[in-house]
Amino acid sequence: MIDLLATQITLPDLITFLVAGIAVVLGALGVVLMRNPVHSALSMIMTLFAVAVLFIEQDAQFLAAVQVIVYAGAIVVLFLFVIMLLGVDKKEYLGKDKLRGQRPLAFISVLIIFVEILTLARGNWATGAKATVMSTTSPISNVEQLARAIFTTYLLPFEATSVLLIVAVVGAVVLVRRVDEKPGSAEQPKELETESEMK
Amino acid sequence: MTVPGSWYLVLSALLFSLGALGFFTRRNILIMFMSLELMLNAVNLTFVTFSRMLGDIGGQTLVFFVLVVAAAEVVVGLGIIMAIFRRRSSATADDLSIFRG
Known part of the structure; x- marks a missing residue:
């Protein structure tokens, strides 16, 4: 206290x-x-x-x-x-790991990550120069500050994200589309047959 | 005065570790994906904390972009999970070894 x-x-x-x-x-x-x-x-x-x-x-x-x-x-x-x-x-599969000892290793490595972050910081959390432009302590509101930063300094990344979103939408549509030429053969897509043949 | 930034950073380190633990130990591919979101959120919290500690709006701008990328990632990732599930009818990550040479 x-x-x-x-x-x-x-x-x-x-x-x-x-x-x-x-x-x-x-x-x-x-x-x-x-x-x-x-x-x-x-x-x-x-x-x-x-x-x-x-x-x-x-x-x-x-x-x-x-x-x-x-x-x-x-x-x-x-x-x-x-x-x-x-x-x-x-019911989640809880049997033997395919990768031997995956869970103990996961616990150990996560513990190492956590301790490492805390040790590396050692009280020196944020190094670097304080900002002079676009300071968060200025009187203009947070939304306006963010808008100014995004639409001036970070305009190109902002436009790039719009491309990314379009790519994601197209990708999602392509991924979940059913692969059948004829409407009647919806239950048996081609890839399923080849896969069962491989087995 | 508000809570010092180091407390937030310790909290986000803890959140990141829990996310990583879930990702490594769970088998359900959906829960692995949720753990990934937890890790992204931990990083977002770190960025906002640094933004406050250094008095720079750049950190918050970066969080904005991380949110957009996370949304796109979730859409594509869940699409992939749906496509896998339609073939294999299983949501366990260890069953997916068809790429093995």
Whole structure:
């Protein structure tokens, strides 16, 4: 508590951070540990929403709104649609790993990643020059700052993302299209036959 | 004054680790994909924190682009999962070894 008083953290900020942080971790644990994929997707909504709260806490209001609309709204709904289409198979294969010792290795390497991040930082979290232009401390609002940055400095990447989105839409349509020339042979696509022949 | 940025960075390191753990240990390909989203979110949180610590809007701009790329990635990834599932009728990642030479 002495440390908190020394850094002058106000109580509402602290409570917001703690509640949102706990929600982030619990949601992530839910995604990893839940058996039912639907429950995992719902836990992910909790994490995404708590991250949006942390965005607001750090004066990134526009990104918080986009996070809720795009992630918690669109992406999770897309996940749920696919889960429903595929059918919820609660039985996950829990037998032997194909790659021997994959799970213990995963635990060890993840622990190494976490400890390494914390060790490398060692109290020196953000190095580099403070920004002089487009400072987040200027009086203009966050949305206007972001708009100015995107539509002037980052205009070319912004245009490139529109191309990327078109490519993604076309790719998705091509991927889920059924491959049949005749409408009657919809149950037996060609690739399936060749695959069964290979077996 | 608000909570120091290092707390946010520790939190996002934890979120990233949990995402990586889910990606490595789960077999259901959809949950592996969700863990990937968790890792992307951890990185987004890091960018916003650096944006506040350095007083630079560039970090938030980068998060904007990461969101667009994540949306495109989810669309294509779920399309691929649907295409695989139509062939194999299984959502377990270990079964997908048809590319093995």
